[in-house]
Amino acid sequence: xxxxxxxxxxxxxxxxxxxxxxxxxxxxxDQLQRDASLSNLALxxxxxxxxxxxxxxxxxxxxxGLIERQVAVLSADRLAPVLGHGLxxxxxxxxxxxxxxxxxxxxxxxxxxxxxxxxxRVSPGPDFCLVVYAADMPGYLALAERLFxxxxxxxxxxxxxxxxxxxxxxxxxxxxxxxxxAL
Numbered sequence: 001x002x003x004x005x006x007x008x009x010x011x012x013x014x015x016x017x018x019x020x021x022x023x024x025x026x027x028x029x030d031q032l033q034r035d036a037s038l039s040n041l042a043l044x045x046x047x048x049x050x051x052x053x054x055x056x057x058x059x060x061x062x063x064x065g066l067i068e069r070q071v072a073v074l075s076a077d078r079l080a081p082v083l084g085h086g087l088x089x090x091x092x093x094x095x096x097x098x099x100x101x102x103x104x105x106x107x108x109x110x111x112x113x114x115x116x117x118x119x120x121r122v123s124p125g126p127d128f129c130l131v132v133y134a135a136d137m138p139g140y141l142a143l144a145e146r147l148f149x150x151x152x153x154x155x156x157x158x159x160x161x162x163x164x165x166x167x168x169x170x171x172x173x174x175x176x177x178x179x180x181x182a183l
Contacts, residue, residue, distance in 0.1 A: 019060075019064050019066075021061075021066075024047055024048075024049055024057065025057060025061060026174045026175055027046075027047040027175070028043065028047055028054065028057055028058060028061065029061065029066065029067070029172075029174045030171075030174050030175050031043055031046050031047060032058070032067065032070075033170070033171050033172065033174075034171065036070040036071075040054055040055050040058075043058075073168075073170065076165070083135075084135055084136070086133055086134065086135055086136070087133070087134045087135070087136060087137060087139065087140055087161060087162075088131065088132070088133050088161070088162040088165065089130075089131075089132050089133075089134070089140060089159045089160065089161050089162065090129065090130070090131055090159070090160045090162070091129070091130040091131075091132055091148075091157060091158070091159045091160075092125070092126035092128070092129055092156075092157070092158040092159075092160075093106070093126055093127055093128040093129075093130065093148065093154060093156070093157055094126045094127055094154075094155045094156040094157075095127045095128075095153050095154060095155060096152070096153050096154065096155040097153055098127055102153055103121060103127060103128075105153070106127075106128065106151070106153065106154075107119060107121070107128075109147060109151065110128075110130060110147055113143070113146070113147060115132050115133055115134055115139075115143045116130055116131075116132050116147070117131045117132065117133055118130065118131040126156070126158070140159075144157065144159075
């Protein structure tokens with residue numbers, strides 16, 4: 001199965017390149033997002049290709065930008081005795097001025113702060129939803145002052161504090177992609 005996929009390279013949104021992604025590529029992407037620590041040999045075996053083919057395809061997928069980076073997902077529960085339990089908040093942000101330049105400025109502001117784990121521009125309702133992490137409530141207060149109250153363009157902040165994380169799964173359903181689906 002081949003899926004024609006086009007991806008943007010330029011900031012102006014022009015499609016400059018086309019990439020053919022097949023079932024093997026999708027299987028590689030699925031396996032890598034489940035466990036990026038697999039050796040090339042083990043990965044090749046799982047998707048039934050030679051190690052050389054596997055390596056070549058992963059390089060092509062990485063060069064095309066389909067693989068952004070590889071990271072380790074840490075266990076918050078197991079690290080709690082060392083780091084403390086910390087505080088995770090889901091924060092809704094409504095901007096006072098909502099033009100594209102104001103939204104871009106806010107995104108740039110929060111993107112550089114390590115306490116902001118995720119940032120989504122949303123509609124309808126607030127302009128942004130963030131997932132933030134702080135060591136404790138004073139840490140959250142410092143974050144809120146740094147990112148939200150010192151900026152006159154933030155009109156409203158609504159925070160929800162997590163009592164328990166029931167699920168965290170950073171996976172895209174790549175194997176569920178149907179023919180003709182753009183990646």
